[in-house]
Amino acid sequence: MPDIVLGTLNAKFIHAAFGLRYLFANLGELQPRAVLAEYDINQRPLDVAEALLAHRPRIIGLGIYIWNVAPATELVALLKRLCPDVIIILGGPEVSYETEPQPIVQLADHVITGEADLEFARLCRTLLEHRPPAGPEPDGGVTVAPPKIIPAPLPEFSQLKMPYEFYTDADLAHRVIYVEASRGCPFSCEFCLSSLDIPVRAVPLPEFLAAMDRLLERGAAQLKFVDRTFNLNVNTSRAILEFCLARWRPGRFFHFEMVPDRLPEALREVIARFPPGALQFEVGVQTFDEPTATRISRRQDYARLEENFRWLRAHTGVHLHADLIAGLPGESLAQFAAGFDRLIALAPQEIQVGILKRLRGTPIVRHDADWGMTYNPHPPYEILQNKLLNFATVQRLRRFARYWDLVGNSGNFIETTPLLWRDPAGGVVASPFHAFWRWSEWLFQRMGRTDSIALARLAELLFQHLTTELARDTRITAETLWRDWQRGGRTDPPGFLRPHLAHLPVRERAPRRRAGLPRRQGRHVGGMGEA
Numbered sequence: 151m152p153d154i155v156l157g158t159l160n161a162k163f164i165h166a167a168f169g170l171r172y173l174f175a176n177l178g179e180l181q182p183r184a185v186l187a188e189y190d191i192n193q194r195p196l197d198v199a200e201a202l203l204a205h206r207p208r209i210i211g212l213g214i215y216i217w218n219v220a221p222a223t224e225l226v227a228l229l230k231r232l233c234p235d236v237i238i239i240l241g242g243p244e245v246s247y248e249t250e251p252q253p254i255v256q257l258a259d260h261v262i263t264g265e266a267d268l269e270f271a272r273l274c275r276t277l278l279e280h281r282p283p284a285g286p287e288p289d290g291g292v293t294v295a296p297p298k299i300i301p302a303p304l305p306e307f308s309q310l311k312m313p314y315e316f317y318t319d320a321d322l323a324h325r326v327i328y329v330e331a332s333r334g335c336p337f338s339c340e341f342c343l344s345s346l347d348i349p350v351r352a353v354p355l356p357e358f359l360a361a362m363d364r365l366l367e368r369g370a371a372q373l374k375f376v377d378r379t380f381n382l383n384v385n386t387s388r389a390i391l392e393f394c395l396a397r398w399r400p401g402r403f404f405h406f407e408m409v410p411d412r413l414p415e416a417l418r419e420v421i422a423r424f425p426p427g428a429l430q431f432e433v434g435v436q437t438f439d440e441p442t443a444t445r446i447s448r449r450q451d452y453a454r455l456e457e458n459f460r461w462l463r464a465h466t467g468v469h470l471h472a473d474l475i476a477g478l479p480g481e482s483l484a485q486f487a488a489g490f491d492r493l494i495a496l497a498p499q500e501i502q503v504g505i506l507k508r509l510r511g512t513p514i515v516r517h518d519a520d521w522g523m524t525y526n527p528h529p530p531y532e533i534l535q536n537k538l539l540n541f542a543t544v545q546r547l548r549r550f551a552r553y554w555d556l557v558g559n560s561g562n563f564i565e566t567t568p569l570l571w572r573d574p575a576g577g578v579v580a581s582p583f584h585a586f587w588r589w590s591e592w593l594f595q596r597m598g599r600t601d602s603i604a605l606a607r608l609a610e611l612l613f614q615h616l617t618t619e620l621a622r623d624t625r626i627t628a629e630t631l632w633r634d635w636q637r638g639g640r641t642d643p644p645g646f647l648r649p650h651l652a653h654l655p656v657r658e659r660a661p662r663r664r665a666g667l668p669r670r671q672g673r674h675v676g677g678m679g680e681a
Contacts, residue, residue: 207236532548
């Protein structure tokens with residue numbers, strides 16, 4: 151039986167726990183005495199406790215994040231009640247700041263704050279030596295128990311063993327594989343934990359690329375780089391992109407988080423050589439309102455950002471996933487709407503509308519008094535209201551964000567979504583934000599929920615809204631929706647569309663999603679509907 155179990159609750163099965171593998175890789179001589187045990191937040195804490203205790207460990211290390219802290223708290227309470235002698239060690243961003251008042255911290259034996267790659271192994275060595283927690287030793291010395299809260303110094307990558315060999319063949323076949331070429335962020339955006347992680351530290355490039363080569367040779371299809379600013383060092387990012395391009399084959403997919411206003415020619419040249427659908431860039435725009443950006447210490451060249459977006463859409467097959475945040479201090483609904491419309495005009499394939507979160511440790515709290523920032527005290531700590539957005543408005547924004555993900559981002563309505571703000575015969579007729587807001591309100595009035603909406607029902611309601619509320623041409627709308635319906639590989643029209651498609655040839659088909667790509671990105675290959 152192992153002495154150490156390293157576990158966590160992932161958000162979904164498809165997500166492999168990157169942090170756990172780093173801890174395991176750096177256990178040194180303790181590694182044969184440890185196992186990895188991954189679960190997800192859809193499993194009952196009681197069942198997870200049973201599985202963990204079946205290993206009969208002396209130490210359980212758990213990774214705690216914003217998405218799993220609630221079920222993990224229940225899990226730790228069960229573990230300590232069932233087996234009080236098992237030592238519980240917590241780590242992760244959720245317990246690295248504002249630790250003392252957290253119920254899960256109070257239940258645990260030790261908490262390592264910060265990057266625990268090396269500190270976890272040191273603590274386990276101390277705990278497994280069987281020394282009493284405190285008191286005299288035979289030689290007259292005193293054994294001092296490790297403190298409950300243990301800050302971990304930032305490790306340099308030269309000190310760390312890389313974790314990639316601990317992705318199993320099953321992981322490579324069925325899960326997203328997380329990798330990193332650097333840690334940290336040079337920027338100071340007040341809503342982001344990465345702004346506290348300075349300076350940026352890079353993995354030695356030859357060793358990193360060798361590890362990536364082994365992963366790809368073993369069959370990895372999707373590599374998701376978690377670097378917060380992948381394109382910060384142009385020489386390094388170009389070398390990695392050249393490496394990926396040289397090893398690209400159908401079905402391989404690479405994800406990077408990019409600084410939106412930094413895309414020099416040295417990067418453009420290699421990016422343009424990738425085939426469509428091979429790259430995804432996650433681009434944090436967050437706000438287009440410059441006073442708001444200044445208020446939260448976000449530095450961004452908007453003219454360059456827009457030029458980069460236009461170049462990427464015109465000259466590459468990169469899948470662009472852009473982020474906007476609603477609820478920032480001092481940004482009104484009208485200002486957010488203007489930013490959304492500005493981003494729609496740049497035509498990224500996906501726009502993630504996020505609701506501002508007050509992450510533990512971030513300096514965004516300094517605006518609480520001036521702007522009346524009121525956050526949910528429970529994870530994920532989203533804004534409830536502020537001086538410019540009352541609770542009812544934030545709730546409507548929350549529904550807008552969810553419906554946008556179902557309709558605008560999903561790839562199921564690529565051509566149909568723009569009909570909400572465009573007349574096929576006459577161009578733009580409304581602000582995209584306000585047009586989608588109107589649809590969101592109309593949809594919620596009829597459904598009363600934002601989840602568990604069948605795709606066929608959603609399509610029918612969209613068709614109804616377009617043809618009745620907006621008086622769009624029924625035939626054109628039906629044909630557009632039918633092309634979208636086929637994009638995911640569906641061959642039979644839903645019942646409500648059939649009467650409107652009798653004039654079409656039976657075999658008419660629209661482009662289908664690219665085989666081998668992630669499902670949503672595959673639907674987007676070939677372009678988004680016009681903005």
